[in-house]
Amino acid sequence: MARPSEQFTCQSCGETYRKWQGRCDSCGEWNSLLESTADVAVPSGLTTGKGRNLTFTALNADISDYKRSISHIGELDRVLGGGFVPGSSILIGGDPGIGKSTLLLQAVAKMALAGAPCIYISGEEATQQISMRAQRLGLADAPVQLASANSIRDIITSVDTARPAPKLLVIDSIQTVFADNLPSAPGTVAQVRASAQELIRLARKTGTSVILVGHVTKDGQIAGPRVLEHMVDTVLYFEGDRGHQFRILRAVKNRFGATDEIGVFEMSDAGLKEVANPSSLFISSPDKTISGASVFAGMEGTRPLLVEIQGLVAATAQATPRRAVVGWDNARLAMILAVLDTRCDLSFSGSEVYLNVAGGLRVQEPAADLAVAAALVSSISDIPVPPGSLFFGEIGLSGEVRPVGQTDARLKEAAKLGFTTAIIPTGSKVKSGSMKIIEIEHLREIVSLFSETKPMTRAV
Ligand code: TYD
Ligand code: MG
DSSP states (O other), rough: OOOEEEEEEEEETTOOEESSSOOOOOTTOOOOOEEOOOOOOOOOTTSSOOOOOOOOTTTOOOOOOOOOOOOOOOOHHHHHHHHBOOTEEEEEETTTSSHHHHHHHHHHHHHHHHHOOOEEEEESOOOOHHHHHHHHHTTTTSEEEEEOOBBHHHHHOOOOOOOOOEEEEEEOOOOOOOOSSSSOTTTHHHHHHHHHHHHHHHHHHHHHHEEEEEEEOOOOSSSGGGGGGSSSEEEEEOOOOOSEEEEEEEEEEESSSSSEEEEEEEETTTEEEEOOOOHHOOOOOOOOOTEEEEEEEEETTTTEEEEEEEEEEEEEOOSSEEEEEEEESSSHHHHHHHHHHHHHOOOOEEEEEEEEOOOOOOOOGGGGGHHHHHHHHHHHHHOOOOTTTOOOOOOOOSSEOOOOOOOOHHHHHHHHHTOOOOETTTTTTOOOOOOOEEEEEEEEHHOOOOOOOSSOOOOO
């Protein structure tokens, strides 16, 4: 039996075990248990000693000098809910090479240029490497205080004594810093948790906003420090497809703003650029007349985003035809194929089905159902979707098409980009606008839209 002082900690979720086992029961990760020394048990009777009296305040306390500082990168500020809240802690996760360091370097440089004292500490790169990048990005003149360090003790001391107190502190990355009084190696749960705790405490004390960069494991979770997500105020994910230029900054937790907000950037040779009109990234041309492509008017947070959905139905002699999906849910595609088969007598059983969301975006809204169905029906019938048209709506198992939220925002964005026809669920609350609206009650109507003998022409 293991000695009582020993325990095994899952490096993925932080769960502890008395004995080693191959798979963590809590998060299902394999081979993630590492031996660590147990936390010292809290002696009972701790609560009997006398503590300090707390000072209570009212909810309407004076917060006039508690102002957010803005990063001057509009997309980042919006995702944060309007800039950095003083004393807040932010965790930013993302795949290696996605551009976290670049984004944060640009943010600190812009803030520093605007007069806010900022500190950037890298545990991964030498200061020369960061300077090199800054010079290439044309940010070398920004008065950022730069250091390369790993010891949490040194970091805390330097930041705490820095005058004037920094508005923003970037730690790149939390996995590289370590506390020398802990026996475990840097990057382990114990180290990451201890270091983060120190930094969060420092942030609250000095009013500095702290950004912690966290690496992400292969399954997309912030490695080890999933425990960190509970400790920090805000969790952001920086995502994107390596093969594509655009990057999306997404808030998954935010104590000071909305969580479904996104920021869109484009990686260029001059660093990350904000994309003011992201819809144009994800649709080719509204007038394209190829069968199998439809445009979905989606929402990402409060922001409408138009994306092209491409479907390809190809005949095959194989007994189990392939179904492949990029950027959408596999199970949802299977559901829509089943509904088309059962409720609309349109069989895909002898065909391979491919579905692709153009531009490398991942669509998660069920509202994309109708656009997916349109792309598939268009492909199987080889009739292009009516030019200038877009789709949104959720499909139920009986084939009924259900209204989705934010109809107006979706339509407005589409109109702005030159779309003229909206094919949407019956009962959608359309306020006004010049768009031609075709209301759909059942998926069958989508099928009959494509069963005309000649391709539909632009509706005017
Ligand atoms: P980086 O910020 O180092 O990623 P992370 O910190 O998330 O690991 O970004 C590195 C990638 O970005 C690298 O593949 C090169 C690319 N990049 C550009 O394309 N243009 C640029 O101006 C910069 C600085 C990086
Ligand atoms: Mg980096």
